[in-house]
Amino acid sequence: MNYPAKTPHSFTVTTPLYYVNDIPHIGHAYTTMAADTIARWQRLNRRDVLLVTGTDEHGQKIERTAIAAGVEPQVHCDRIVARFDALWSKLNIQYDRFSRTTAANHQSIVKEFFERVLAQGDIYKGTQQGWYCVSCEEFKEERDLLADNYCPLHPSKQVEWRDESNYFFRLSKYQQQLEALYAECPEFILPLSRRNEVLKFVAQGLQDFSISRVNVDWGIPLPNDPQQTIYVWFDALLGYVTALLDPDAEPTLDNALAHRWPIDLHLIGKDILRFHAVYWPAMLMSAGLPIPDRVFAHGYFTKDGKKISKSEGNAIDPIEFVDRYGAEPLRYYFLKGIEFGQDGDFNETRFVEIVNADFANNLGNLLNRTLSMAKKYCQGRVPNCNPEDISAEHPLKLLGRELGDRVEIAYNNLAFKDACEAILTLAHSSNKYIDDLAPWTLFKQDKHSELAEVLYSALESARLSAYLLSPIVPKISTDIYQQLGLDVDFDLVCGSHGDRSHLDANELPADWARHGEWGILQADRPLGSPRPIFIKLELPNDASG
RNA sequence: GGCUCAAUAGCUCAGUCGGUAGAGUAGGGGACUCAUAAGCCCUUGGUCGUCAGUUCAAGUCUGACUUGAGCCA
Numbered sequence: 001m002n003y004p005a006k007t008p009h010s011f012t013v014t015t016p017l018y019y020v021n022d023i024p025h026i027g028h029a030y031t032t033m034a035a036d037t038i039a040r041w042q043r044l045n046r047r048d049v050l051l052v053t054g055t056d057e058h059g060q061k062i063e064r065t066a067i068a069a070g071v072e073p074q075v076h077c078d079r080i081v082a083r084f085d086a087l088w089s090k091l092n093i094q095y096d097r098f099s100r101t102t103a104a105n106h107q108s109i110v111k112e113f114f115e116r117v118l119a120q121g122d123i124y125k126g127t128q129q130g131w132y133c134v135s136c137e138e139f140k141e142e143r144d145l146l147a148d149n150y151c152p153l154h155p156s157k158q159v160e161w162r163d164e165s166n167y168f169f170r171l172s173k174y175q176q177q178l179e180a181l182y183a184e185c186p187e188f189i190l191p192l193s194r195r196n197e198v199l200k201f202v203a204q205g206l207q208d209f210s211i212s213r214v215n216v217d218w219g220i221p222l223p224n225d226p227q228q229t230i231y232v233w234f235d236a237l238l239g240y241v242t243a244l245l246d247p248d249a250e251p252t253l254d255n256a257l258a259h260r261w262p263i264d265l266h267l268i269g270k271d272i273l274r275f276h277a278v279y280w281p282a283m284l285m286s287a288g289l290p291i292p293d294r295v296f297a298h299g300y301f302t303k304d305g306k307k308i309s310k311s312e313g314n315a316i317d318p319i320e321f322v323d324r325y326g327a328e329p330l331r332y333y334f335l336k337g338i339e340f341g342q343d344g345d346f347n348e349t350r351f352v353e354i355v356n357a358d359f360a361n362n363l364g365n366l367l368n369r370t371l372s373m374a375k376k377y378c379q380g381r382v383p384n385c386n387p388e389d390i391s392a393e394h395p396l397k398l399l400g401r402e403l404g405d406r407v408e409i410a411y412n413n414l415a416f417k418d419a420c421e422a423i424l425t426l427a428h429s430s431n432k433y434i435d436d437l438a439p440w441t442l443f444k445q446d447k448h449s450e451l452a453e454v455l456y457s458a459l460e461s462a463r464l465s466a467y468l469l470s471p472i473v474p475k476i477s478t479d480i481y482q483q484l485g486l487d488v489d490f491d492l493v494c495g496s497h498g499d500r501s502h503l504d505a506n507e508l509p510a511d512w513a514r515h516g517e518w519g520i521l522q523a524d525r526p527l528g529s530p531r532p533i534f535i536k537l538e539l540p541n542d543a544s545g
Numbered sequence: 546g547g548c549u550c551a552a553u554a555g556c557u558c559a560g561u562c563g564g565u566a567g568a569g570u571a572g573g574g575g576a577c578u579c580a581u582a583a584g585c586c587c588u589u590g591g592u593c594g595u596c597a598g599u600u601c602a603a604g605u606c607u608g609a610c611u612u613g614a615g616c617c618a
Binding site: 101139141182193194197198201204206209272273278294337338343344354357360362363372373377392421424428432433438439440443455530532534535536 | 548549550551554557558568569570571577579580581583584585586594614615616617618
């Protein structure tokens with residue numbers, strides 16, 4: 001079957017389906033905050049967005065973790081899923097679909113997909129011998145093992161010898177097609193450094209890989225051999241397909257792929273790049289399906305320059321952190337303070353410095369001082385100034401008119417840091433402009449039209465900054481809009497469209513489609529009362545570094 | 546072990562085709578007062594990891610080395 005081209009108006013972005021072996025940590029939060037930001041950006045641009053997240057729940061590791069906890073695997077999974085969901089709620093992540101690999105409709109999708117690949121002749125039975133790390137859910141080469149057969153990635157876990165009759169996927173058959181894909185779509189794998197790694201890896205020659213397991217009950221049985229279950233990665237990647245099913249749709253591949261396939265963007269951490277950039281497209285090629293547009297692997301971060309690990313005891317508990325500082329500072333720090341795609345460092349002092357400087361000192365103070373003056377000098381109304389009458393050479397108008405395009409390019413390239421820096425440049429320029437023109441002096445001199453132009457252009461710059469930052473810090477942006485007398489709630493406008501009644505109920509300004517441009521505030525409209533949009537954070541007394 | 550990438554101000558990073566080292570933040574000083582002592586202006590910080598080489602000229606190109614990160618199913 002040919003699937004109709006998805007509408008250019010839609011945008012589908014995924015986070016990984018997180019493995020429920022353990023409770024969510026800061027790394028899960030990082031990927032998901034980025035995905036939420038992209039989803040909000042696309043919604044802001046009035047695209048029909050589907051943000052997919054979820055959990056990967058099968059496999060021997062889950063089975064054993066559940067046994068160790070003395071519960072059924074499904075009970076264990078449900079508990080962990082609740083923890084993920086609680087974190088997403090705390091971080092104001094508004095997903096549209098939560099795809100669980102233990103969902104009934106997922107089983108149908110996996111079986112249908114498996115049969116399609118089987119019919120294609122790409123699945124055969126073979127023997128797999130070797131050392132298997134249950135924690136990695138992967139076979140390991142003997143030369144890679146530590147002393148006494150410990151896994152290099154899990155130094156506390158010994159690998160196990162396996163000699164199994166398994167089903168294999170003919171990955172080797174797709175080597176040339178994959179290489180052609182990488183050549184034709186140079187932006188399929190980003191960033192470039194990761195792409196190079198994949199190219200190198202594929203160039204070494206691809207080997208078929210085992211896609212079934214014996215003696216693992218916690219999984220989806222093979223349609224053609226129910227004694228075996230489907231390998232957890234083969235199963236999990238298809239969770240992206242299942243996620244596209246409408247909730248009440250019959251779970252068939254045709255239904256799942258009808259409207260939104262192929263996915264626009266898979267956001268992942270660099271650890272699972274191979275699965276997404278090699279195995280996944282090969283599986284799709286075998287099934288005769290189009291390939292997603294883009295896989296973007298972000299980096300990891302350290303804490304104060306040291307690798308984060310439980311054994312080091314330097315893990316960051318996202319829940320505790322949000323309770324202490326709030327969700328938006330955290331969202332902002334991760335997206336502004338770390339180059340997306342590269343590794344970064346998490347340092348609490350730097351975190352506090354960045355959010356205080358940008359939100360309290362720069363943007364927050366800009367809004368506060370300008371609103372205060374408008375209250376004193378303009379009766380608390382938008383200063384009487386028509387933006388079209390402002391000279392094209394006006395420094396803020398000049399900056400503001402090109403800012404939307406710059407920020408759009410940045411968001412579309414996942415260059416969140418660039419977007420933030422460009423926006424903050426407008427805020428800084430506005431502060432400077434106010435100091436240069438000294439509206440308090442203009443007021444004393446009764447220069448009312450000059451005064452109006454200064455205050456108008458500063459208020460308008462704060463508004464545009466809020467609009468463009470809203471995918472990252474929706475609540476701060478909403479607060480700015482409210483203080484400017486604009487009744488827009490960015491969570492309603494750009495949050496999940498799962499419940500569209502919110503969007504309809506929210507009466508957007510008539511000129512909403514132009515809010516990404518400079519010159520929107522209308523003269524004489526009432527402004528809200530100035531109050532700080534951001535209270536400065538303080539480090540705990542014992543914080544070091 | 547093989548391969549890839551990185552190293553620039555206290556911190557985070559930019560630096561185009563080789564042409565006298567930049568931003569933000571932190572530190573110091575100043576003038577102002579609308580404002581969350583915020584903002585604005587000025588300013589201290591750099592042998593551009595090391596050593597060679599090419600060149601009139603190297604942060605930039607070449608080689609070696611050091612350190613760090615990553616990939617090697």
